[in-house]
Amino acid sequence: MRNVKGTRHSLRSSRQLSIIAQDPSVKVDDRIVRASIDVPAEELLPGPRGYRVVVVDYDATANALYQPASLSSGLEGEYADPFQEAPDETLLSDPRFHAQNVYAIAMRILARFEFALGRRVQWGCEGHQLNILPHAFAEPNAFYSRDDRSLFFGYFESFPDKQDNTHTVFSCLSHDVIAHETTHAILDGLRSRYLEPSSPDQGAFHEGLADVVALLSIFALPDVVSAALDGMAGGALIDQALLERDTLANSVLFRLADEMGQEMSGVRGCALRHSIKLSPGKNYMDDPEYQEVHKRGELLVAAMLRSFLDIWISRLSRIGTIVNGQKDRSLVIEEGARAADHLLTMAIRAIDYCPPIDLSFSDYLSALLTVDREVVPDDRYGYRDALLANFKDFGIFPSKRAAADGTWLRCDDEMIYSRTHFDSMLRDNEEVFRFVWENRRTLKIGDIGYIEVQSVRPSVRIAPDGFVLRETIAEYVQVLTVTAGELRQDFNVxxxxGIKSWRPLRLLGGGTLIFDEYGQLKYQIANHLLKDRGDKKRQGDRLAYLWKQGLLDTKNDRTGDFSALHLARSGVQERAG
Known part of the structure; x- marks a missing residue:
């Protein structure tokens, strides 16, 4: 079969586009550090508008629709990058580059998730395409909205400098902010109920994972890493003194959204978040200050980034110096990229090994350990040991339902397989529901509540040594609506x-089923509805938290909260006052 170019050879699968590598405040030789990144090749309409991302450059504050960016077609010649040689002034002022920047980074993050998970990933909103508005409004904010099927990026005026001059700060030019918001949209597609009111950990996980993806994905851009280490774009060597733990932790590599942070605070070098600087060993989990989702999310980020730093430094210790205490710069960057890439892959894959409701940081830690053991059994670089140690430093331990090493317990129970069909189990919700129904007692689901299989997703995971792991991931959710009085009297919750006895309350249970390549159940990772005392305590704790926070009357869809959460975090109210 011939393709449209009259050849049986495959068309190109990727193209390169220029982006601002971190944000406009990161410069070398007084020039903004930029990068040329690979994104999936596709035929684009002006915008750019592609099969997954549609850039709509409408500014609600100015009531203006800016000229769309047009990117060349690969069917009519070579893919061209219109901003490859553009000066900094063009990158900062041309709305068409801003459109290219958000498109390229969003597609890169989506491709990174799909690579790690071994399948196509859908957005959390309806439809195949996500709208992105790079100049949505004049406000220091950016957020994802499921209802609007969109990512919104704001802009604002900076604080005056010493000469009393200001400039416009565009959130759409920050790699960290774009990657963060794109991750929200992807995670919502993978676990839609993580946006429902639950516990401090579940809301914080959305924020924490988005920061982790934004920060670790930077290490795949060698020019950024090189510039952040010593402010130089090139050079063959780097001083070993710059590779000490404290020096690396203070670098721009571990700070989120430098330009936005310093311009909203008026303090130079004050990033929006710098989670790795949190001191370990304190009881953060019970600290009232760390019940707010952004603050609590920083605990997850700190544990992940400190784990990465431990691994990177360990790998660097195997590299000798060449002359005068200096090491090979390319090897230093390469070791950081490898460590970050593996940890980022773990962070993404672990989502599949999490329960679909009432997620805790302990659940996520067990998911990290388990999914890595499945793909990399030997752990020669000590990723799992580093994670255990650093999560412990912030009061986070593996799930109580996990094995002694922190990984999920394998499912060894006898199951009924003869009434379901293997091929259909790979993709059919109805077939998986039949399996769940036939095995509900063995799975300890019980006989109360409404059960629904929400998704069935085949996955192909590739290990560093080329080993292929094929799995099918299925989610089921159990819903029970009872009055507060019934919950107290009949279920001892x-x-x-303050909740009246007549008031109806909605409880959730659910689990993730991991099937191997032969259709046999490997893991059931569940937060059951009301199976035992632990479940009843979890339900009681959830109700107490929601009651205290005033969230019991909140609609299930809380995606609008991202706008309020991010705006509050920006400090705009304090600045306006």
Whole structure:
């Protein structure tokens, strides 16, 4: 079969586009550090508008629709990058580059998730395409909205400098901010109920994972890493003193959204978040200050980044110096890229090994350990040991339902397979529901509540040594609506005293089923509805938290909260006052 170019050879699968590598504040030789990144090749309409991302450059504040960016077609010649040689002034002022920047980074993050998970990934909103508005409004904010099927990026005026001059800060030019918001949209597609009111950990996980993806994905851009280490774009060697733990932790590599942070605070070098600087060893999990989702999310980020730093430094210790205490710069960057890439892959794949509701940081830690053991059994570089140690430093331990090493317990129970069909189990919700129904007692689901299989997703994971792991990931959710009085009397759940007995309450249970390549159940990772005392305590704790936070009357879809959460985090209210 011939393709449209009259050849049986495959068309190109990727193209390169220029982006601002971190944000406009990161410069070398007084020039903004930029990068040329690979994104999936596709035929684009002006915008750019592609099969997954549609850039709509409408500014609600100015009531203006800016000229769309047009990128060349690969069917009519070579893919061209219109901003490859553009000066900094053009990158900062041309809305068409801003459109290219958000498109390229969003597609790169989506491709990174699909590579790690071994399958296509859908957005959390309806439809195949996600809208991105690079100049949505004049406000220091950026957020994802499921209802609007969009990512919104704002802009604002900076604080005056010493000469009393200001400039416009565009959130659409920050790699960290774009990657963060894109991750929200992807995670919502992978685990839609993580946006429902639950516990401090579940809301914080959305924010924490988005920061982790934004920060670790930077290490795949060698020019950024090189510039951040010593402010130089090139050179063959780097001083070993610059590779000490504290020096690396203070570098721009571990700070989120430098330009936005310093311009909103008026303090130079003050990033939006610098989670790795949190001191380990404190009881953060019970600290009232760390019940707010952004603050609590920083605990997850700190544990992940400190784990990465431990691994990077360990790998660097195997590299000798060449002359005068200096090491090979390319090897230093390469070791950082490898460590970050593996940890980022773990972070993404672990989502599949998490329960679909009431997620805790402990659940996520067990998921990280388990998915890595499945693909890399030997752990020669000590990733799992580093994660265990650093999560422990912030009061986060593996799930109580996990094995002694922190990984999920394998499912060794006898299951009924003869009434389901293997091929259909790979993709059919109805077939998996039949399996769940036939095995509900063995799976300890019980006989109460409404059960729904939400998704069935085949995955192909590739290990560093080329080993291929094929799995099928299925999610089921159990829903029970009862009155507060029934919950107290019939189920012995502690319901807050202020909730009237007649009031209906909605409880959730659910689990993730991991099937191997032969259709046999490997893991059931569940937070059951009301199976035992632990489940009843979890339900009581959830109700108490929601009652205290005033969230019991909140609609299930909380994606609009991203706008309020991010705006509050920006400090705009304090600045306006």
């Amino acid at each position: 502690d319901v807050p005293d």
